[in-house]
Amino acid sequence: DVDECATGTHNCSSAETCYNIQGSFRCLSFECPSNYRKVSDMRCERISCFNYLDCQNTPVRITYYQLNFQTNIVVPAHIFRIGPSPAYAGDNIILTINKGNEENYFSTRRLNSYTGIVYLQRQVKEPKDFLLDVEMKLWRQGTYTTFLAKIYIFITAHAY
Numbered sequence: 001d002v003d004e005c006a007t008g009t010h011n012c013s014s015a016e017t018c019y020n021i022q023g024s025f026r027c028l029s030f031e032c033p034s035n036y037r038k039v040s041d042m043r044c045e046r047i048s049c050f051n052y053l054d055c056q057n058t059p060v061r062i063t064y065y066q067l068n069f070q071t072n073i074v075v076p077a078h079i080f081r082i083g084p085s086p087a088y089a090g091d092n093i094i095l096t097i098n099k100g101n102e103e104n105y106f107s108t109r110r111l112n113s114y115t116g117i118v119y120l121q122r123q124v125k126e127p128k129d130f131l132l133d134v135e136m137k138l139w140r141q142g143t144y145t146t147f148l149a150k151i152y153i154f155i156t157a158h159a160y
Helices: 052-057
Strands: 017-021 024-028 036-040 043-046 061-070 077-082 092-099 106-112 115-120 128-140 143-156
Touching (some): 017 143, 024 143
Parallel strands (some): 061 143
Antiparallel strands (some): 106 115
């Protein structure tokens, strides 16, 4: 595997980030939606919300992640863990995959009241890219706060 991102042999624009994967690379762009500001390369935070319902239903934070696996990964495979930090007694989370799982390769499970996992539940036979929107609703002291993880998953052919 040649790291095209490190050697500069990629064709990503200056607005994109180069991400190396086995045998290739991807050009990713991380934009914050309106009403969000970029607080780091991979994180957007909500600027304001208009009313209680809007605050409950829009993510307070959107974070991008990239994961790279090979087609021979053994399933079920825990690929991502999510939870509030810090966690408090009485916290409770609900995890939902809102987008990107139309073919049902992934699922979520709670490990306890404040930790959830995303796992690959069926084998991906061919190289394939996914972008999952995983929403975590945190119930804390009578209020829901929503967090969104946008997870790029690149399944590449395994190297022999």
